[in-house]
Amino acid sequence: MKTLFIFGVSPNQGTGYQLAQLVRQRHPDWRCIVLVRHADFAKQLSQQGIATYVGDATNTTLLNAMFEHAGADSVIVSTLGGETGNYTAQRKIIDCAEQAGITNMVLVTSLGCGDSWNTLSARAKQAFGHAVREKSLAEVWLQTSSLSYLILRPGGLRNGEITYSAQCYFNQEVHGFIHRAELANTILTKIENKQFDNCAYSVVDPHLAVHN
Numbered sequence: 001m002k003t004l005f006i007f008g009v010s011p012n013q014g015t016g017y018q019l020a021q022l023v024r025q026r027h028p029d030w031r032c033i034v035l036v037r038h039a040d041f042a043k044q045l046s047q048q049g050i051a052t053y054v055g056d057a058t059n060t061t062l063l064n065a066m067f068e069h070a071g072a073d074s075v076i077v078s079t080l081g082g083e084t085g086n087y088t089a090q091r092k093i094i095d096c097a098e099q100a101g102i103t104n105m106v107l108v109t110s111l112g113c114g115d116s117w118n119t120l121s122a123r124a125k126q127a128f129g130h131a132v133r134e135k136s137l138a139e140v141w142l143q144t145s146s147l148s149y150l151i152l153r154p155g156g157l158r159n160g161e162i163t164y165s166a167q168c169y170f171n172q173e174v175h176g177f178i179h180r181a182e183l184a185n186t187i188l189t190k191i192e193n194k195q196f197d198n199c200a201y202s203v204v205d206p207h208l209a210v211h212n
Contacts, residue, residue: 001029001030001031001071001073002027002030002031002071002073002074002075003030003031003032003033003069003070003071003073003074003075004023004030004031004032004033004074004075004076004077004191005033005034005035005066005067005070005074005075005076005077005102006019006020006032006033006034006035006077006078006079007034007035007057007076007077007078007079007080007089007093008077008078008079008080008081008085008108009034009035009036009045010036010037010041011038011041013180014079014157014180015079015108015154015157015180015183015184015187016034016077016079016184018180018181018183018184019077019079019184019187019188020032020034020045020050021184022181022184022185022188023188024048024049024050026188028049031051031069032049032050032051033050033051033052033053033066033069034050034051034052034053035052035053035054035055035057035062035066036052036053036054037054037055037056038054039054042054051069053065053066056084056089057080057084057085057089057092057093058084058088058089058092060092060095060096063092063093063096064096064099064100067096067097067099067100067102068100070100070101070102074102074103074104075102075104075105075106075191076093076097076102076104076105076106077105077106077108077187077191078090078093078105078106078107078108079108081131081135086131086134086135086137086138087134087135087137087138087141090107090138090141090142091137091138091141094138094141094142094145094147097145097147098145098146098147102147103146103147103148104147104148104149104196105142105147105148105149105150105196106149106150106151106152106187106190106191106196107138107139107142107149107150107151107152108151108152108153108154108183108187109132109135109136109138109139109151109152109153110131110132110135110153110154111153111154111155111174111175111202111204112124112125112129112132112153113132113135113136113139113151113153113200114136114139114140114151114153114200115171115200116153116173116202117132117133117136119173119174119175120132139151139200143198148196148197148198149196149198150190150195150196150197150198150199150201151199151200151201152168152183152186152187152190152200152201152203153200153201153202153203154178154183154202154203154204155174155175155176155177155178155202155203155204155205156176156177156178157177157178157179157180157183158177158178158179158180158208159179159180160179160180160181160182161179161181161182162179162181162182162184162185163179163182163205163207163208164182164185165182165205165206165207166178166182166183166185166186166203166204166205167203167204167205167206168186168201168202168203169201169202169203169204170199170200170201170202172202174202174204175204176204176205176206176208177204177205177208178203178204178205178208179205179208182205183203186203
């Protein structure tokens with residue numbers, strides 16, 4: 001049975017939450033384990049059949065307890081962000097994953113990370129450059145780990161339905177937007193296809209870029 005560990009699931013129904021729901025719909029036989037911050041939200045997810053832990057992703061004792069449930073076919077997905085989520089938590093997740101023998105991870109960062117830094121405007125660098133640089137550190141930590149990985153750098157995130165029209169670009173400068181649900185669909189499709197090819201892709205929905 002495949003096990004998915006999802007970090008970044010929150011009540012605001014962002015990409016992590018959308019992914020957990022999509023897994024329930026498409027692969028009810030998969031085991032989904034998530035880490036959330038609040039007990040009330042954890043109870044809600046548990047009632048949906050999603051295994052939950054309550055706490056912070058910087059807590060290595062908690063991470064080790066979660067990863068004890070890892071089987072031979074386990075995948076970590078992290079959509080974390082914020083003060084500790086951009087880098088510190090990611091580093092701890094990766095370190096604990098290596099210790100637990102988990103071999104596959106999907107890391108969601110953002111356009112402008114890593115070698116796409118120069119595609120950001122001066123205004124964008126001033127506005128959220130610090131967060132992008134921290135996310136870039138997380139990318140490097142994963143790239144230099146023993147895990148097989150996939151890095152996705154989405155454009156501007158919007159609410160909306162799955163469009164089935166997102167595109168992944170390798171070593172290309174792109175700009176645009178993507179629905180959170182569509183990003184979740186892209187992540188799950190990559191996992192289904194076992195595309196842990198140790199590459200980083202920019203992800204946007206060309207239709208949104210044109211029509212919005």
